[in-house]
Amino acid sequence: MDATALWQRYQKWLYFHEGLGLYLDVSRMRFDDAFVEALHPKFEKAFADMVELEKGAIANPDENRMVGHYWLRNPNLAPTPELQKEIVNTVEQIEAFSEKIHTGGIHPPKAPRFTDIISIGIGGSALGPEFVAEALAPDFPPLAIHFIDNADPAGIDRILTHLRNRLSSTLVLVISKSGGTPEPRNGMIEVKKAYAGQNLDFANYAIAITMPGSKLDELAKSEGWLARFPMFDWVGGRTSELSAVGQVPAALQGIDIRAMLEGAKEMDDATRIPVLQQNPAALLALSWYYSGNGRGEKDMVVLPYKDSLLLFSRYLQQLVMESLGKEKDLDGKIVHQGIAVYGNKGSTDQHAYVQQLRDGVANFFVTFIEVLEDRKGQSPEIDPGITSGDYLSGFLQGTRQALYENQRDSITVTIPQVNPRTVGALIALYDRAVGFYGSLVNVNAYHQPGVEAGKKAAAAILDLQKQVLDVLQKEKNALSLEEIAQKAGASDQIEAIYKILRHLHANQRGIVLHGNLAQPSRLKISTS
Secondary structure, three states: OOHHHHHHHHHHHEEEEOOOOEEEEOOOOOOOHHHHHHHHHHHHHHHHHHHHHHHOOEEEOOOOEEOOHHHHHOHHHOOOHHHHHHHHHHHHHHHHHHHHHHHOOOOOOOOOOOOEEEEEOOOHHHHHHHHHHHHHOOOOOOOEEEEEOOOOHHHHHHHHHHOOOOHHHEEEEEEOOOOOOHHHHHHHHHHHHHHHHOOOOHHHOEEEEEOOOOHHHHHHHHHOOOEEEEOOOOOOHHHOOOOHHHHHHHHHOOOOHHHHHHHHHHHHHHOOOOOHHHOHHHHHHHHHHHHOOOOOOOEEEEEEOOHHHOOHHHHHHHHHHHHHOOOEOOOOOEOOOOOOEEEOOOOHHHHOOHHHHHHOOOOEEEEEEEEOOOOOOOOOEEEOOEEHHHHHHHHHHHHHHHHHHOOOOEEEEEEOOOOHHHHHHHHHHHHHHHHHHHHHOOOOOOOOHHHHHHHHHHHHHHHHHHHHHHHHHHOOOOEOHHHHHHHOOOOOOHHHHHHHHHHHHHOOOOEEEEOOOOOHHHOEEEEO
16 A cells, blocks of 8 residues: 555544544554445444443353443443442542541551552452553652562562561552452461561551452451452452552552543543444454454554553453453354453563564554653753654654554554543543454453363362372371372372472472482372
8 A cells, every 4th residue: 555545544544532632543454444344233233232231231140240340430320329329439438538548647556657558469459550550650659559469479578578667657458359369368368467577456557448248348347457448249350440449559649530530431432432433442343353353363462652551561461361362152152262462662672572573473463552742841852853752752653664564463542641531541442442342253251261260270279289288197108199199089180299299398398309309200208
């Protein structure tokens, strides 16, 4: 396509939202008019599906729940007055609580102010708050935030060591919908022990963000924690950033949560328009469908050209892959759907994997995230008439052009600056795009049976560990792996037993491995 035709295509497919100052350019996705026309019936269904979702249809049959994260930014859409009131009251309570923390109206027993936050969560209870903290926290926030988002003991130690002299002025957020998810539960127990080690009453520092009536809620209530904020059963983890899950840590860091909600509401309004070229989320879903032939055959590479948006790709990994990665479609057919997402940031990628994107395997499409504002205030010139921001813009445009010239497609999302409104809008834009795409490929974007399967398998390993230790503690003589497996009634799980024992041995947990470690079948195992 020559330059004139490409310019015309750019203008034809360019979307602009005046209120948000947001542009979406899908002109470098090489679909044609016939392809778009053929998808119109699917989009008619997708628009209708979204209307039913927002009315309160049961969208997650596994948990028999509605999907209502859209109501968070416009409570008037919630299906009952009770839900509307609950949403409004929660935001007001979060703002009032944060104000008291900032002014010292609520303070720790041994300090005039809280200085830090430890946020304990996993998946959607961590990825959204981490992304928003990186994107929007001020340079000198009223409270600095630190995340425990994994079951890694060394990672937990690193946070606690860093805060050892400020633990007495550190709030702890424990974020878990059920209160029974192992990772946040384990993190909470470890942190609680650290507070006890400094003779600090954990309840004076702890905040629960959980479902009312959950195990965590009951624990927080019985121990008299500092505060409790509700998670709603109709908000899934990967769409929970604009609920208390994200609002509490953001507000405590001094981030304007009302502006985030307003930006998301504006984008939600824009993505309700049932006309493809006037709906940015529909345009994204169209582009994803085209690139991967409706089968996820190409990966989504997310390249934000702004340091503060570094974690956007990690946030989108869960949102896109957990929502769309499904074995079966809504008709029960095996389809193995999904779109793989990865990314880093520009222009770091000019010196990393853009070489492969340009010249290697063409198994991807790129999403560039462009921010028009370089910095607050004027930029110095690096070369005559050229600033660092000009270089960054040039790198983005140059990479986009070089990829297109070599038959590699891309999307560009442009925002005027990184602020609470635009970040809220980005979250809402991709929320809706995922919903539309799920409808296009006929999968349920709002359940996650594969995640639950992994949790059950992990629990089974821990049960097996208890059985194996019980066998060894009853034996005086060293046993082979086969003998242990037989006595534990698990002869088909010798490899798992070996890995359990190897891990316990490496951590001085009372297990001794006798023999050549390179030959597991010949080892003898005993307790020390």
